[in-house]
Amino acid sequence: MAKRVKFKLNGKEIEADEGRLVIDAAKDAGVEIPHYCYHPALGNPGNCRMCIVEVAGAPKPAVSCRTAVREGMDVKSDSELAKRAQASALELHLVNHPLDCPVCDQSGECGLQNYYMEIGQYQSAVREDKQHKDKRITAGPHVMLDQERCILCTRCTRFVDEVTKTHELGIFRRGHSERIELTPGKVLDNDYSGNVVDICPVGALTDRDFRYKVRVWYLDHADSICPGCSRGCSISVHTNTKRPWHNDGKRVARLKPRHNPDVNGYWMCDEGRYGFASLDANRLGRVLRLTPQKQDVTWETAASEIAAKLGSGGVAFVASGMLSNEDWAAAKKLFSGAKFYFTAEPDQVGGEDKILRKKEKVPNLKGAENLGLTSGSFDELAKDLEAGKVRALYIVERDLAKIWGAERAKLLMSKSALVVFQGPNKLAISEHAHYRLPATAYVEEDGRFTNFEGKVQEYKKALEPIGEAKPDWEIFGLLSKPPSAAKRRESVA
Amino acid sequence: MTKILTKHFDEPKLHELETYKRLGGYEGLKKALTMAPADVTAEVVKSNLRGLGGAGFPVGGKWGTVPPLDKVPGPRYVVVNADESEPGCFKDRVLLTRAPHQMIEGLLIAAHAIGAKETFIFVRGEYQDQYDIIEKAIAEAEDAGYTKHAKIMLMRGAGAYISGLDTALLETMEGKKAWPRQPPPFPTVVGLMGKPTVVNNVETLSMLPFILREGGDAFAKIGSPKNGGTVVFSISGHVANPGIYEVPMGTKLRDVLALAGGVRAGHTLKCVIPGGTSMPPLLEKDLDLALDFDAIRAAGTFLGAGGMIVLDETADAVAVAHNIERFLAHESCGQCTPCREGAFWNEEILERLLDGQGTPEDLPNITRIGENITGKVICALGDTVGVVARNYLSKFPDDFKKRIPS
Numbered sequence: 051m052a053k054r055v056k057f058k059l060n061g062k063e064i065e066a067d068e069g070r071l072v073i074d075a076a077k078d079a080g081v082e083i084p085h086y087c088y089h090p091a092l093g094n095p096g097n098c099r100m101c102i103v104e105v106a107g108a109p110k111p112a113v114s115c116r117t118a119v120r121e122g123m124d125v126k127s128d129s130e131l132a133k134r135a136q137a138s139a140l141e142l143h144l145v146n147h148p149l150d151c152p153v154c155d156q157s158g159e160c161g162l163q164n165y166y167m168e169i170g171q172y173q174s175a176v177r178e179d180k181q182h183k184d185k186r187i188t189a190g191p192h193v194m195l196d197q198e199r200c201i202l203c204t205r206c207t208r209f210v211d212e213v214t215k216t217h218e219l220g221i222f223r224r225g226h227s228e229r230i231e232l233t234p235g236k237v238l239d240n241d242y243s244g245n246v247v248d249i250c251p252v253g254a255l256t257d258r259d260f261r262y263k264v265r266v267w268y269l270d271h272a273d274s275i276c277p278g279c280s281r282g283c284s285i286s287v288h289t290n291t292k293r294p295w296h297n298d299g300k301r302v303a304r305l306k307p308r309h310n311p312d313v314n315g316y317w318m319c320d321e322g323r324y325g326f327a328s329l330d331a332n333r334l335g336r337v338l339r340l341t342p343q344k345q346d347v348t349w350e351t352a353a354s355e356i357a358a359k360l361g362s363g364g365v366a367f368v369a370s371g372m373l374s375n376e377d378w379a380a381a382k383k384l385f386s387g388a389k390f391y392f393t394a395e396p397d398q399v400g401g402e403d404k405i406l407r408k409k410e411k412v413p414n415l416k417g418a419e420n421l422g423l424t425s426g427s428f429d430e431l432a433k434d435l436e437a438g439k440v441r442a443l444y445i446v447e448r449d450l451a452k453i454w455g456a457e458r459a460k461l462l463m464s465k466s467a468l469v470v471f472q473g474p475n476k477l478a479i480s481e482h483a484h485y486r487l488p489a490t491a492y493v494e495e496d497g498r499f500t501n502f503e504g505k506v507q508e509y510k511k512a513l514e515p516i517g518e519a520k521p522d523w524e525i526f527g528l529l530s531k532p533p534s535a536a537k538r539r540e541s542v543a
Numbered sequence: 544m545t546k547i548l549t550k551h552f553d554e555p556k557l558h559e560l561e562t563y564k565r566l567g568g569y570e571g572l573k574k575a576l577t578m579a580p581a582d583v584t585a586e587v588v589k590s591n592l593r594g595l596g597g598a599g600f601p602v603g604g605k606w607g608t609v610p611p612l613d614k615v616p617g618p619r620y621v622v623v624n625a626d627e628s629e630p631g632c633f634k635d636r637v638l639l640t641r642a643p644h645q646m647i648e649g650l651l652i653a654a655h656a657i658g659a660k661e662t663f664i665f666v667r668g669e670y671q672d673q674y675d676i677i678e679k680a681i682a683e684a685e686d687a688g689y690t691k692h693a694k695i696m697l698m699r700g701a702g703a704y705i706s707g708l709d710t711a712l713l714e715t716m717e718g719k720k721a722w723p724r725q726p727p728p729f730p731t732v733v734g735l736m737g738k739p740t741v742v743n744n745v746e747t748l749s750m751l752p753f754i755l756r757e758g759g760d761a762f763a764k765i766g767s768p769k770n771g772g773t774v775v776f777s778i779s780g781h782v783a784n785p786g787i788y789e790v791p792m793g794t795k796l797r798d799v800l801a802l803a804g805g806v807r808a809g810h811t812l813k814c815v816i817p818g819g820t821s822m823p824p825l826l827e828k829d830l831d832l833a834l835d836f837d838a839i840r841a842a843g844t845f846l847g848a849g850g851m852i853v854l855d856e857t858a859d860a861v862a863v864a865h866n867i868e869r870f871l872a873h874e875s876c877g878q879c880t881p882c883r884e885g886a887f888w889n890e891e892i893l894e895r896l897l898d899g900q901g902t903p904e905d906l907p908n909i910t911r912i913g914e915n916i917t918g919k920v921i922c923a924l925g926d927t928v929g930v931v932a933r934n935y936l937s938k939f940p941d942d943f944k945k946r947i948p949s
Contacts, residue, residue, distance in 0.1 A: 096921065097880065097921065099880055099881050099919055099920065100880075102919055110918040111918065111919055116725060134915070135919050138881070138915030138916075138919075139880060139915075141915070142881050142884040142885050142915070143880050143884065145884040145887065146884060146887065175908055175911075176888065177892075177895070177902070177905075178891035178892070178895070179891075201880065202877065202880070202883070221720065221877075223877075224873075224874075225873060225874065225875035225883055225886065225887070226872060226877065226886070226887035227877075228877035228883065
């Protein structure tokens with residue numbers, strides 16, 4: 051463990067690990083020193099010169115992102131000298147910046163804008179014509195580049211050089227003609243390209259999926275977990291409900307990675323980031339009995355009818371790693387005698403890499419495993435259905451058509467006396483069930499996922515459920531005899 | 544006056560090994576190789592040799608910061624900075640053209656002193672003739688068996704001014720953009736390819752044969768206190784006889800100018816840029832200043848690389864400042880914001896002044912912008928960007944004021 055030392059920051063004595071960067075130690079102590087180029091995961095090139103502080107005894111002002119904490123040092127980030135240095139660095143950043151905040155999508159979460167407001171040097175002294183560079187460059191499938199807004203902090207080039215090692219972006223030319231450009235022959239299409247938008251402190255790199263859809267100050271945020279794979283990256287769900295007519299009417303505006311040193315660091319992959327597109331497509335909101343004809347029923351009616359028909363023996367429970375730990379616990383209790391089928395094979399597996407992406411494209415297989423649940427294969431289930439061994443088939447949010455093909459899935463489902471489909475979205479197979487129950491999507495409930503390494507994380511409700519939808523664990527509770535109180539099982543880890 | 548580097552410049556074939564050897568060449572190396580490396584460094588420390596590439600850092604002191612082999616094993620390098628690109632400096636070009644072996648001998652001495660088995664000469668891209676001359680000289684030295692202890696490799700720059708700065712030079716050598724590094728760590732600890740590296744200028748290394756041959760004390764005696772030996776000035780501008788002039792450290796500015804024939808006939812001195820365009824100018828009142836690193840620094844400017852530009856009363860300070868700031872804006876590497884944007888801004892303001900479009904706010908702005916840049920950037924080029932315009936403004940306010948329409 052590093053030695054703890056005491057040093058003075060703005061006249062106040064604070065303690066930090068020896069050698070920790072002053073900018074970080076200050077942040078720990080609640081003092082935010084302005085900066086653009088420094089990023090904890092991308093190093094400290096010290097090129098923006100914003101984080102200048104005064105260190106007693108030093109010959110000249112120092113950048114706090116390259117100054118290590120020493121015992122007894124006296125640092126001032128709020129002295130006249132330091133404040134002037136920060137203000138002048140900002141002024142120089144703005145010399146060639148277009149200052150097009152009113153039409154810039156970064157507005158509201160822009161490092162330039164924020165410090166400009168904070169530092170308060172509102173009257174520009176620049177009388178010169180600004181340099182013109184290229185705007186609206188399609189950098190890749192997810193990212194747009196505006197060279198004029200860029201402040202050349204090099205975070206994005208360091209990201210593609212050091213994290214993805216794909217080198218799509220580079221700094222070309224020299225001096226004030228310098229600009230970020232695509233490396234000749236390359237397109238910014240790596241699996242993590244969206245992160246450059248997050249780390250860009252200004253509006254130079256924006257998200258094609260998000261830009262101009264909704265102003266960021268209308269968004270609400272909720273801590274969540276990406277359900278895209280078994281890594282379970284910490285994310286923040288940004289929702290648009292204050293201005294429902296914005297964002298093309300969609301409730302989820304974007305997903306952003308949330309810093310978690312134990313799981314995903316600062317990043318998330320594009321697959322996860324843009325995986326919410328169909329979240330609100332064909333949502334189920336009504337409790338329905340589909341046979342003999344489609345009919346709305348109450349939760350109580352559906353629950354008691356299904357519970358009566360479920361019985362024990364010959365029950366197959368089909369689910370996926372989309373279930374939360376709470377859901378798995380309730381399912382384990384309700385379907386104690388049933389056979390479980392939730393393996394990710396064959397339809398929920400995909401590409402993986404050494405950065406974040408995992409092969410299993412669902413977040414919580416480990417939660418089931420930890421409860422001692424094991425999954426049969428879908429080939430076995432098909433055989434059992436063929437042989438008439440399955441009397442009741444309970445499907446939670448799993449598209450059997452993707453496993454067996456639409457026709458075969460329909461045929462196999464017809465072999466079971468009772469078929470219940472429960473889930474947030476309508477599927478072709480959900481229409482062949484006998485009961486169709488609306489469940490909440492992960493953004494509409496609180497819960498926990500256990501990732502592939504066994505790390506348990508909590509996700510928070512970001513949106514209200516649609517229609518009569520309920521969390522899966524609550525539905526399982528209604529089906530149990532006697533119906534268990536609709537109370538979240540906080541104790542389940 | 545005592546000359547060291549240009550002493551034999553009358554010899555037409557000094558660039559050839561035979562001539563160089565006849566005049567005592569490679570005796571210094573021979574002597575160095577009989578000495579322990581630490582003793583060679585000690586001799587250089589004694590000589591008070593300063594880095595003549597511009598920074599004026601004591602050379603022996605610099606070598607002394609290279610971690611010893613038993614502490615940090617593995618390769619270490621010597622790199623010759625032959626990327627002379629400061630406007631007004633052309634002494635390295637002449638030294639390389641006329642006396643390449645002098646530099647090569649110095650390089651081989653330095654390699655022995657710090658234990659480098661590989662050395663590099665980084666030549667400015669535009670110096671095609673010099674490149675050919677050095678290449679030939681290296682081949683001669685190799686054939687003569689002088690390079691047994693250290694290999695010499697030749698590299699060329701691609702034309703960026705900033706590559707003349709040691710850390711940017713190392714980046715260039717590694718195949719990267721010429722963006723200066725931010726010490727610490729200094730190159731002597733973490734340099735080329737992360738290995739301890741001594742970067743020395745052509746002129747600096749060329750001094751070493753004399754120091755080894757004649758001894759550090761003899762060298763120190765030639766110059767002024769703490770500034771050993773001689774310095775070669777490249778003198779250009781409004782003088783009668785532009786050219787390179789070697790003088791002992793501490794020679795008065797007046798005497799140096801006299802060597803070049805003084806200000807051209809019929810004109811009076813306006814100012815002297817002492818070390819290359821980046822340095823603030825000296826005025827008539829400074830003529831008795833003794834030119835060495837410390838005295839000139841005390842006068843508020845720098846000896847730099849000895850690129851002395853003399854300007855007479857026909858020079859307009861706004862035009863001069865604009866010329867220099869335009870160069871700096873063009874050559875700013877663009878890495879850090881104050882220099883990248885500030886150089887551009889400065890150039891534009893000065894251009895507006897030249898165009899007769901100045902405003903009264905421009906003058907305080909020039910001062911303010913300059914102050915906001917100097918000392919808050921990564922490298923010396925950036926510091927210069929902040930110094931030049933405001934310095935000419937403070938020294939020649941009338942030139943600036945008359946550019947503002949009333």
